[in-house]
Amino acid sequence: MSYEKDPRVDHYIDALPPWQQDICWQVRDLVHAADPAVEETIKRTVQPYFVLQGNICALLAAKDHVNVFLYDGGITPDPHNIITGGHGNKTGRMISYYEGEPLHEDALVEMFRAIIANNRAGGWRKIKAGQ
Secondary structure (H helix, E strand, O other): OOOOOOHHHHHHHHOOOHHHHHHHHHHHHHHHHHOOOOEEEEEOOOEEEEEOOOEEEEEEEOOOEEEEEEOOOOOOOOOOOOOOEOOOOOOOEEEEEEOOOOOOHHHHHHHHHHHHHHHHOOOHHHHHHOO
16 A cells, blocks of 8 residues: 655654554554545654544554554444443544454444544534534
8 A cells, every 4th residue: 555654653663562563554554545635643742643634543552552542522433343442532532452453454444434534524523513
């Protein structure tokens, strides 16, 4: 897959242990597969973010897992039950991946596409306000 990479995101991922690198590269490829217009950036000094008319997700490697933070205001359906935390969070939720756990790629791309569609519709705050 070909997309424009932010070298700062490469730097963040390259510094991780190999198993965390694999997860981050997979997530990176999947968010770009969801929409070729997705852009990469760094926010909060070092954290990789993927954006398109608003935040889609961010990566944060922890000691024993990788968090994928989803910026959806908790409104994106999760029919495949991939969300692992933040169910009551008003701004976003997360998926934690541990070493050896497979990514449910189709479900993740589906979720990214839904978040992108919500961003294009004005963002989750606007959508929630209209509900």
